[in-house]
Amino acid sequence: MTKMFTFDADNYADVFANNGYVHIPEGLSEEFHARLVKYVEDSFDKKHLKDFARGDKQQALFEFLEPEHYDELREVVAAICGVEASSLTLSERHIKEYEPGAAPYPLAHKDRFGSEIAVGFSIRVPVGSTLVIYPEHDLSANPFNSTAELRSSFSANAHPEAGLKHALRVEIQDQPRGVQLFRGNMMWHLREHGAGTTVLYLKLNTYNCDTLGEDPHSVEVRQRTLSIVDSSPFEWAASIPVIARRVDYIQRRYNRDWNEVFGVVIYGQPHTTITEAEFEALRLMDGQRTVTEISQRTEQLCKGRDVREAIRLLAQRGIVDLLTKPLAMGQVRHMALREVA
Ligand SMILES: O=C(O)CCC(=O)C(=O)O
Numbered sequence: 001m002t003k004m005f006t007f008d009a010d011n012y013a014d015v016f017a018n019n020g021y022v023h024i025p026e027g028l029s030e031e032f033h034a035r036l037v038k039y040v041e042d043s044f045d046k047k048h049l050k051d052f053a054r055g056d057k058q059q060a061l062f063e064f065l066e067p068e069h070y071d072e073l074r075e076v077v078a079a080i081c082g083v084e085a086s087s088l089t090l091s092e093r094h095i096k097e098y099e100p101g102a103a104p105y106p107l108a109h110k111d112r113f114g115s116e117i118a119v120g121f122s123i124r125v126p127v128g129s130t131l132v133i134y135p136e137h138d139l140s141a142n143p144f145n146s147t148a149e150l151r152s153s154f155s156a157n158a159h160p161e162a163g164l165k166h167a168l169r170v171e172i173q174d175q176p177r178g179v180q181l182f183r184g185n186m187m188w189h190l191r192e193h194g195a196g197t198t199v200l201y202l203k204l205n206t207y208n209c210d211t212l213g214e215d216p217h218s219v220e221v222r223q224r225t226l227s228i229v230d231s232s233p234f235e236w237a238a239s240i241p242v243i244a245r246r247v248d249y250i251q252r253r254y255n256r257d258w259n260e261v262f263g264v265v266i267y268g269q270p271h272t273t274i275t276e277a278e279f280e281a282l283r284l285m286d287g288q289r290t291v292t293e294i295s296q297r298t299e300q301l302c303k304g305r306d307v308r309e310a311i312r313l314l315a316q317r318g319i320v321d322l323l324t325k326p327l328a329m330g331q332v333r334h335m336a337l338r339e340v341a
């Protein structure tokens with residue numbers, strides 16, 4: 001097996017906790033980096049993601065070179081971010097190629113909501129190509145599934161550029177084999193002089209979110225859910241429901257007649273209506289409580305409702321995942337954020 005990383009992750013935990021980002025030059029082993037270069041040459045076109053082509057950046061889905069690399073990634077990210085490896089879900093694995101004509105000074109962006117931690121692997125980096133991160137200005141997480149939605153949500157006077165002009169700006173002149181970790185959905189960032197740069201980004205979170213379905217284990221999680229739904233009453237009642245990986249958001253929507261439409265949107269799918277009791281049950285899903293515990297609590301609120309049956313239907317509809325072990329949910333450590341808050 002080729003090891004991906006060369007460094008001891010524990011050495012970077014304090015830096016990450018203080019700053020919310022780390023840059024580790026030569027963090028990738030030479031052998032792994034060489035395999036990445038070859039992978040890009042051989043596979044980029046086959047794995048090209050048409051829907052993710054944005055102006056001057058092309059993207060391709062990355063397949064892990066060895067299954068063990070998924071675990072190595074989670075262990076290293078967990079140690080740097082101060083969380084448990086088992087709490088991490090992968091939400092994106094894309095290779096990004098900046099085209100020769102890429103804008104040298106693009107606008108900053110925040111990654112999608114599921115990118116709590118963005119991990120960049122530098123594959124090819126021309127001299128001058130620079131990752132710019134704003135680690136202190138406006139650290140609210142992007143609630144949307146893309147930066148385009150975030151930008152569209154702003155009114156004309158609320159664009160971030162005015163604030164970023166005076167904000168702390170960190171320039172990372174990465175080189176091939178570099179590793180960059182930062183709070184992707186919170187920190188504004190961009191790449192200057194990106195033309196000709198190729199990077200791999202693996203993005204993770206501690207909240208069981210994989211809207212795009214890119215975590216290699218997400219299919220398994222869904223299959224396990226469906227088998228638990230049909231298992232013995234004991235096993236099913238002891239299972240731990242959580243909001244499913246593919247769920248994008250839960251909404252209360254009003255038409256102009258003020259009629260309320262209440263429901264869940266699974267990424268890329270139409271709205272699914274839920275009841276207030278189902279909503280209460282969803283809110284109680286903390287990765288620790290079992291089906292039995294949640295139904296007992298909810299039934300006090302919603303007399304006469306069979307909440308267990310409601311949870312079963314939510315699981316079948318893809319709104320709830322069922323786990324056999326509690327989810328080690330833990331917030332990624334970040335001192336600066338705590339002081340600001
Ligand atoms: O070029 C980089 O290192 C940043 C890429 C990036 O921010 C992204 O693809 O989300």
Ligand SMILES: [Fe+2]
Nearest residue numbers: 110111184189
């Ligand atoms: Fe990004």
